[in-house]
Amino acid sequence: MNGIMYERIGGYRVSDMRFVAAFDVDRRKVGLDLAKAVVTPPVAAVLHTDVEPTGVAVEPGPLFDGIGGNLIDVIEPHPTSLEATIDDVVDRLAAVRADVLVCLLPTGATDAVQAYARAAVRAGVPFVNATPEPVVHEPEIAAAFAASGVPLLGDDLRSHVGATTLHTALIELLQSRGLAVVNTYQLNVGGNTDFLNLADPKRAAGKLRTKRSALHAAGIDASTVSAGPNGFVKYLGDEKTCFIRIEAASVLDSNLVLDVRMQVEDSPNAAGVLVNAVRVAKVAAEHGHAGSVHDVCAFLFKNPREGATDSVGIRKFREYVDSVVQD
Ligand SMILES: NC(=O)c1ccc[n+]([C@@H]2O[C@H](COP(=O)([O-])OP(=O)(O)OC[C@H]3O[C@@H](n4cnc5c(N)ncnc54)[C@H](O)[C@@H]3O)[C@@H](O)[C@H]2O)c1
The missing domain is CATH 3.40.50.720 (NAD(P)-binding Rossmann-like Domain)
Structure with a gap:
């Protein structure tokens, strides 16, 4: 299957x-x-x-x-x-x-x-x-x-192939080639009750903590990275969309910018x-x-x-x- x-x-x-x-x-x-x-x-x-x-x-x-x-x-x-x-x-x-x-x-x-x-x-x-x-x-x-x-x-x-896994895998890919991640974010929107709950910053604090922890384990300083649930859009229902941006420094400090959008069924x-x-x-x-x-x-x-x-x-x-x- x-x-x-x-x-x-x-x-x-x-x-x-x-x-x-x-x-x-x-x-x-x-x-x-x-x-x-x-x-x-x-x-x-x-x-x-x-x-x-x-x-x-x-x-x-x-x-x-x-x-x-x-x-x-x-x-x-x-x-x-x-x-x-x-x-x-x-x-x-x-x-x-x-x-x-x-x-x-x-x-x-x-x-x-x-x-x-x-x-x-x-x-x-x-x-x-x-x-x-x-x-x-x-x-x-x-x-x-x-x-x-x-x-x-x-x-x-x-999640099986979720925002955190995609984000950390991309960071590992860049770091394996010697690039330095300079800036990054991970924004997520969806319309199920998990997103409704996470739209309250007091309830969402733990989610930001665990997402940063995963990014930290991938090898970057994630202490100030925006990585969270970022919006409840009711009509999306169980459809979740994440937007990931990574700005990295490559050979001779040349720039590399990745902008990725992934859409999945959350459940x-x-x-x-x-x-x-x-x-x-x-x-x-x-x-x-x-x-x-x-x-x-x-x-x-x-x-x-x-x-x-x-x-x-x-x-x-x-x-x-x-x-x-x-x-
Ligand atoms: N893709 C995913 O669905 C996914 C991935 C990773 C982590 N999670 C986490 O899993 C958790 C659940 O997500 P979800 O989408 O299933 O949420 P949900 O809002 O659909 O379901 C939560 C359920 O818990 C019930 N509930 C509340 N208090 C309870 C209590 N004291 N005893 C028993 N039941 C209670 C609610 O009535 C509701 O049915 C969240 O913390 C979410 O962040 C979900």
Whole structure:
């Protein structure tokens, strides 16, 4: 299938993955079969395939700071989410014997994201933090995963071929030829709820931090680089467009300027990476790899504990996948 890097990771096909539980707080989604919830507004993702009922009803998750900023205007919390607790999440994960918990909460929901991570480690379930909120970078949480023998993957999923990956790959290309990056930016616009949420600078702070971290790992000083979500344009829906400019100094200080525009469907672009991350998390648990799995995180995430250039990140990821196949 296009965009799927590995038919099997540690023996697992994408088709071996199945949903056993789901948590949300949106009044329109709680109680629905997951197959219906994923096409219920304000979801903007385009349906590319028929989704059969899963038999899994969306349960109320504990709200914490999940709905804030601009999301308050479009998502009304289900009343049961105001009473739900992290203990409920721990009990549910244990009852369904979940193999992996994927966290796709809104950016800026630090308390909620960290609470789900704590629930996962208490239940002994590997955790994939797709959000920019600090989890592998939160020492107490990372230590709890390591001490409990549970794998932890994060922070902030890289899209499969997203703005960050394109940007860092281009920087590596120029640097490999000895050019110096003088100025650069990365602007992103889109129309889904992620972009609506990120239009609030207070909620978006973590995203700027993780994008700069990825650029820093690519080898440039990114401390003042503009790299973020830069606009919510509702009619674009799930279509995301990034504009990248790199100004570089080449031989005899001659100028090189790159202007790149890339347009992608945002949601499937995350799926290509998530099907790798979920299978790796499962296999890491089977192999007793506890805490942050450094060897895979630089490829899968924007802000891992140990960052790397694109070429080093993908090499380490492939070596890890090859090593678990051989075991
Ligand atoms: N291409 C991508 O989609 C992509 C790539 C990389 C990172 N991410 C990150 O993944 C995260 C999710 O992105 P998205 O596009 O799916 O966002 P989204 O806005 O579509 O979905 C967020 C969901 O979280 C729910 N929620 C809020 N608080 C909750 C709580 N306390 N418990 C349970 N559910 C809660 C919301 O109701 C909503 O359904 C964001 O942090 C985003 O930056 C997405």
